[in-house]
Amino acid sequence: MIKLIDVSFSYGDREIFDGINMEIGDGEWVALVGANGSGKSTLIKLLNGLLVPTKGRVLIDGMDTRDEGNVWEIRRRVGVVFQNPDTQIVASIVEDDIAFGPENLGLAPEEIRERVEQVLKVLRLEPFRSSPTYALSGGQKQKLAIAGVLAMKPRYLVLDEPTSMLDPPSRRDINKIIKFLYDKEKITVVYSTHNPEEIFYATRVIALSKGTLFFNGTPWEFFSNPERVWKCGVKLPIITHLCYKLKKRGLDLSFPIFSPKELAEELWRLKSKM
Numbered sequence: 001m002i003k004l005i006d007v008s009f010s011y012g013d014r015e016i017f018d019g020i021n022m023e024i025g026d027g028e029w030v031a032l033v034g035a036n037g038s039g040k041s042t043l044i045k046l047l048n049g050l051l052v053p054t055k056g057r058v059l060i061d062g063m064d065t066r067d068e069g070n071v072w073e074i075r076r077r078v079g080v081v082f083q084n085p086d087t088q089i090v091a092s093i094v095e096d097d098i099a100f101g102p103e104n105l106g107l108a109p110e111e112i113r114e115r116v117e118q119v120l121k122v123l124r125l126e127p128f129r130s131s132p133t134y135a136l137s138g139g140q141k142q143k144l145a146i147a148g149v150l151a152m153k154p155r156y157l158v159l160d161e162p163t164s165m166l167d168p169p170s171r172r173d174i175n176k177i178i179k180f181l182y183d184k185e186k187i188t189v190v191y192s193t194h195n196p197e198e199i200f201y202a203t204r205v206i207a208l209s210k211g212t213l214f215f216n217g218t219p220w221e222f223f224s225n226p227e228r229v230w231k232c233g234v235k236l237p238i239i240t241h242l243c244y245k246l247k248k249r250g251l252d253l254s255f256p257i258f259s260p261k262e263l264a265e266e267l268w269r270l271k272s273k274m
């Protein structure tokens with residue numbers, strides 16, 4: 001379990017969080033949302049000890065991130081993937097890059113080889129195993145960054161807007177892989193995003209605003225209040241937006257609606273009342 005207890009954090013005298021409390025349990029998929037500058041990346045860096053709170057405590061499976069002796073184990077358990085894969089790729093050949101983390105854990109060579117093979121397969125990077133990393137596309141590079149983190153067998157996979165620099169097909173591809181890891185490998189996911197489609201994968205939405213936890217609930221609850229959604233720098237899904245506009249024009253639709261099928265059913269319901 002990830003636990004934040006009264007966490008405050010400042011960059012110098014600039015306060016970002018003031019007394020945040022939060023728990024993320026095993027088996028959850030949390031979408032972390034908030035307007036630009038609301039502190040999503042800062043929070044993510046607090047989760048693996050890249051930053052430590054100025055006040056309060058961050059506990060990973062009971063281990064305090066401020067305790068230097070815990071740093072290695074915490075970094076192994078909390079795998080973080082950042083927005084820009086170029087900042088995370090360390091080796092010049094794909095399979096060497098994946099092996100880098102396990103090598104640093106001091107694992108036996110057979111174990112390292114096994115892990116590299118496993119993640120090459122899961123991320124469908126096998127054809128690129130001997131490719132130079134610089135020659136990969138943006139989507140492939142982000143897969144490689146995820147592969148490097150997965151080879152450490154983390155319990156928590158934390159992703160900071162991992163698809164924001166990618167085209168829609170690469171975005172969908174990455175999302176499918178994370179969904180597979182969540183469903184089949186039972187990995188706990190914390191995923192920061194502005195994208196409504198990606199928020200729907202989550203079991204829970206946590207929104208940050210002005211240094212506080214502004215919202216904590218299901219995606220359905222999150223999208224049920226358009227003002228809240230916009231305040232977090234997120235757009236409504238297209239169908240939900242259409243439904244919102246029709247409602248403003250006086251149609252007595254239920255809200256929120258997410259699929260064309262639901263909207264069609266609602267319109268039929270209204271028509272049959274006329």
Ligand SMILES: Nc1ncnc2c1ncn2[C@@H]1O[C@H](COP(=O)(O)OP(=O)(O)OP(=O)(O)O)[C@@H](O)[C@H]1O
Pocket residue numbers: 011014016034035036037038039040041042043
């Ligand atoms: N190293 C730093 N030094 C000083 N201030 C910083 C530093 N990093 C971030 N900040 C400030 O902290 C605040 C939170 O930034 P953070 O990057 O965590 O937000 P974010 O929600 O991830 O934003 P975005 O959606 O743009 O990625 C911002 O006001 C930012 O300017």
Ligand SMILES: [Mg+2]
Pocket residue numbers: 040041042160
């Ligand atoms: Mg950020």
